Amino acid sequence: MNRFPINYDGFRTFGEIVNDIFNDAPAQVNGFYPKTNITETKDNFEIEMLVPGRKKEDFKISLDKNLLTISFETKKEEKKEDKKMVSKEFSYQSFSRSFTFDDKINSEEIVAKYEDGVLTLTLPKKEEVKEMRKEIAVQ
Numbered sequence: 001m002n003r004f005p006i007n008y009d010g011f012r013t014f015g016e017i018v019n020d021i022f023n024d025a026p027a028q029v030n031g032f033y034p035k036t037n038i039t040e041t042k043d044n045f046e047i048e049m050l051v052p053g054r055k056k057e058d059f060k061i062s063l064d065k066n067l068l069t070i071s072f073e074t075k076k077e078e079k080k081e082d083k084k085m086v087s088k089e090f091s092y093q094s095f096s097r098s099f100t101f102d103d104k105i106n107s108e109e110i111v112a113k114y115e116d117g118v119l120t121l122t123l124p125k126k127e128e129v130k131e132m133r134k135e136i137a138v139q
Contacts, residue, residue, distance in 0.1 A: 034095055045123040047099065052117030059119060061112055066103070068110075070119070071096035 037048040049070065051059075060071045073094050101123070109124045 034097065036097065038099075044125055045101070045105070047119075047121040047123070049097070049119040049121075050117065051095075051114075051119050054114070054117075054119075056114040059112070059114065061121070063107055063110070066100050067098055068101065068121075068123075069096060069098045070121070 035050045037046075039046045039048075047070075051072065054072060058072055060069075060073065062069050071094070104125050106124045106126045111122045113120045113122075
């Protein structure tokens with residue numbers, strides 16, 4: 001299970017790494033583990049997942065309390081009786097990845113977009129947690 005934001009110094013603890021290995025094991029056992037980037041700005045978190053060859057309708061994205069799950073289910077292709085498969089290298093495997101977050105995310109405003117093989121989720125921060133910078137004059 002991936003957690004973000006990563007702790008304050010930018011490094012993950014050994015326990016978090018071990019936890020990630022065991023929690024993400026089913027996705028790795030299936031042989032397909034989509035590469036994911038997570039970035040943070042002042043206003044939001046952004047999850048980018050590399051998943052080429054899909055259709056946007058095939059993704060399932062759900063939010064249960066503080067657990068965001070992104071999955072893709074393989075659709076079985078209909079066999080055509082007039083064709084014989086000589087070589088098959090295409091494969092569409094299912095995957096599921098989950099991310100936990102705390103109450104900093106405005107769950108009502110999450111947006112997902114699939115374009116050019118990249119699934120992008122924008123998770124806006126709640127107003128009260130956005131960093132507010134202000135200069136204070138010394139008197």
